[in-house]
Amino acid sequence: MNDEFKPDHTFGFHTRAIHAGARPEPSTGARAIPIYQTSSYVFEDPESAAAYFNLQEYGNTYSRIMNPTVASLEERLSNLDGGIGAVAFASGMAAQSAALFTLLTPGDHMVASSALYGGTVTQLKHLSRKLAVDLTFVDPDDLSAWRKALTDQTKILYAETIGNPAGNILDIEAVAVIAKDAGIPLMVDNTFATPYLCRPIEWGADIVVYSVTKFLGGHGTSIGGAVVDSGEFDWSNGNFPIVADPSPAYHELEFHETFGGYGYLMKLRAETLRDLGGAMSPFNAFLFLQGLETLPLRMDRHVGNALAVAKWLGERDDVSAVRHPAMNPKYCALVAKYLPKGAGAVFCFDLEGGREAGQDFIRGTRLFSHLANVGDAKSLIIHPASTTHRQLNDEELAAAGIGPGTIRLSIGIEDADDLIWDLEQGFARIGTQQ
Amino acid sequence: MTDTTQYQDPEIIQRLLHSSRTVAIVGLSSNHLRASNFVGFYAARHGYKVIPVNPREEEVLGNKSYPSLSAVPEPVDVVDVFRAPAAVPGIAEEAVAVGAKALWLQFGVISFEGADIAVNGGLDVVMDRCFKIEHARYIGRMHVLGFNTDVVSARREVY
Numbered sequence: 141m142n143d144e145f146k147p148d149h150t151f152g153f154h155t156r157a158i159h160a161g162a163r164p165e166p167s168t169g170a171r172a173i174p175i176y177q178t179s180s181y182v183f184e185d186p187e188s189a190a191a192y193f194n195l196q197e198y199g200n201t202y203s204r205i206m207n208p209t210v211a212s213l214e215e216r217l218s219n220l221d222g223g224i225g226a227v228a229f230a231s232g233m234a235a236q237s238a239a240l241f242t243l244l245t246p247g248d249h250m251v252a253s254s255a256l257y258g259g260t261v262t263q264l265k266h267l268s269r270k271l272a273v274d275l276t277f278v279d280p281d282d283l284s285a286w287r288k289a290l291t292d293q294t295k296i297l298y299a300e301t302i303g304n305p306a307g308n309i310l311d312i313e314a315v316a317v318i319a320k321d322a323g324i325p326l327m328v329d330n331t332f333a334t335p336y337l338c339r340p341i342e343w344g345a346d347i348v349v350y351s352v353t354k355f356l357g358g359h360g361t362s363i364g365g366a367v368v369d370s371g372e373f374d375w376s377n378g379n380f381p382i383v384a385d386p387s388p389a390y391h392e393l394e395f396h397e398t399f400g401g402y403g404y405l406m407k408l409r410a411e412t413l414r415d416l417g418g419a420m421s422p423f424n425a426f427l428f429l430q431g432l433e434t435l436p437l438r439m440d441r442h443v444g445n446a447l448a449v450a451k452w453l454g455e456r457d458d459v460s461a462v463r464h465p466a467m468n469p470k471y472c473a474l475v476a477k478y479l480p481k482g483a484g485a486v487f488c489f490d491l492e493g494g495r496e497a498g499q500d501f502i503r504g505t506r507l508f509s510h511l512a513n514v515g516d517a518k519s520l521i522i523h524p525a526s527t528t529h530r531q532l533n534d535e536e537l538a539a540a541g542i543g544p545g546t547i548r549l550s551i552g553i554e555d556a557d558d559l560i561w562d563l564e565q566g567f568a569r570i571g572t573q574q
Numbered sequence: 575m576t577d578t579t580q581y582q583d584p585e586i587i588q589r590l591l592h593s594s595r596t597v598a599i600v601g602l603s604s605n606h607l608r609a610s611n612f613v614g615f616y617a618a619r620h621g622y623k624v625i626p627v628n629p630r631e632e633e634v635l636g637n638k639s640y641p642s643l644s645a646v647p648e649p650v651d652v653v654d655v656f657r658a659p660a661a662v663p664g665i666a667e668e669a670v671a672v673g674a675k676a677l678w679l680q681f682g683v684i685s686f687e688g689a690d691i692a693v694n695g696g697l698d699v700v701m702d703r704c705f706k707i708e709h710a711r712y713i714g715r716m717h718v719l720g721f722n723t724d725v726v727s728a729r730r731e732v733y
Contacts, residue, residue: 148583159727160722164730191619196616196619198716198718198719199715206719211717211718211719213720215720215721218720218722219722223722225721225722226720227720228720386607391607394607397609398607398612400681400704406719409720
């Protein structure tokens with residue numbers, strides 16, 4: 141066994157996307173990661189069982205709390221992101237709510253970007269009411285707004301690397317400094333960038349959340365989410381007794397004192413996941429692991445195709461705006477700094493001609509799938525004004541950054557020429573009343 | 575030098591984990607909620623002989639506690655320290671005197687003065703690292719809880 145310690149070597153991203161979290165299963169030698177489709181695990185003896193439940197030993201107890209297939213995904217994702225670990229959840233929304241639930245208590249305050257995924261905005265408002273936590277939304281591009289929103293009760297700053305759907309790019313390093321000065325963590329939703337395009341922890345973010353459903357899985361097969369922790373935040377700085385003090389939910393264990401940098405993740409798993417129960421299924425984890433193996437290959441093609449389509453759209457007279465972050469002068473410097481490999485593959489463009497033009501356009505395409513998801517190998521299209529935001533009038537749409545003729549695209553990994561051909565059919569359909 | 579990473583060499587850490595048998599834990603507490611107790615329990619569970627060194631304790635984890643490293647009546651491989659950094663230089667001198675092979679300083683126990691004393695005495699030094707976590711990373715099962723071991727290997731482990 142002693143021949144394992146070799147000189148240290150730093151493995152590249154492509155290698156780790158395939159190998160991190162995937163040491164061969166020792167009892168069978170299975171090379172693929174087995175799907176451990178089991179609810180529970182047989183203990184070796186009563187002493188081992190006690191040690192697992194006391195968190196004195198790393199072991200499996202029950203698949204609501206941990207599962208070896210899911211653990212492989214957690215290790216791989218945290219490795220790619222430069223974190224110390226991760227906890228996976230049944231969905232991105234479950235991951236995000238659990239991450240917040242673990243560190244917020246009634247009377248706390250939270251500051252969030254106003255340019256977030258609509259489902260996140262709804263969730264934050266809901267959590268705010270149910271947890272009695274004050275919530276302030278700020279323009280994520282305005283650094284002074286972040287600072288001004290802070291109160292003595294503020295416990296977390298929250299934003300997306302690439303805003304959905306407006307394409308705001310977060311100045312992660314600057315907002316992380318604001319959080320650090322306030323002694324609170326910065327939590328970033330990095331779903332649209334993935335660790336291949338941007339690793340927020342390297343820029344000072346403390347907690348990173350994902351909808352694994354999107355580019356990480358990459359094939360639109362499964363719903364899942366994850367929380368990655370940098371392990372760098374000092375939960376014992378006086379602002380977080382909920383993490384640092386003896387926990388009544390775990391026989392008075394002090395998670396930060398006992399587990400150091402791993403304390404938040406231990407609490408997230410051993411208390412929040414245990415009690416709220418939004419566990420990822422092992423089968424979904426297996427599909428996500430398959431997806432992660434090709435993440436860097438797919439992302440290069442996603443961003444290349446997206447930029448080609450965006451540039452083509454930008455040259456058309458019947459398109460009033462293309463909201464691709466790399467084509468927005470406001471964000472060019474931030475894209476160059478945080479997203480040098482590409483600014484993602486989800487963006488909007490605005491058709492002249494309003495709601496009817498948008499609906500006609502959707503009718504005209506046949507390769508783009510008309511649905512409410514993003515980050516699939518397949519290209520996706522949606523007209524927010526007639527679907528996800530159809531209850532809003534034009535004024536309310538404008539406030540949400542969406543025009544009546546806005547189309548959102550999630551560009552897949554097909555041939556770019558075919559995508560452009562398909563969009564041409566959409567333009568040809570406008571005004572035909574078919 | 576004020577860089578702890580020079581004392582976090584994965585090769586040295588793995589060699590110590592594999593070659594050591596006796597671990598004296600300085601500051602080992604009998605309170606089973608303290609980090610030192612977690613580490614001592616874990617080390618004993620994984621076959622190391624754990625020797626408590628703590629003048630405030632009679633017995634910890636079933637083993638007699640000694641008031642100081644010098645009072646330990648048998649050879650020690652690793653001296654694992656859960657004490658304030660200011661106490662480390664004195665402990666390092668004792669570690670050299672008793673012929674220990676390594677001085678291991680836990681999370682937050684950062685003392686370059688202590689490290690220099692140990693290195694000059696011929697000891698390996700590990701600093702700002704947890705004995706339990708490093709064992710769990712390379713030999714144990716840290717990965718079952720979704721932690722990033724940073725280990726990449728296509729070899730099949732044989733138990």
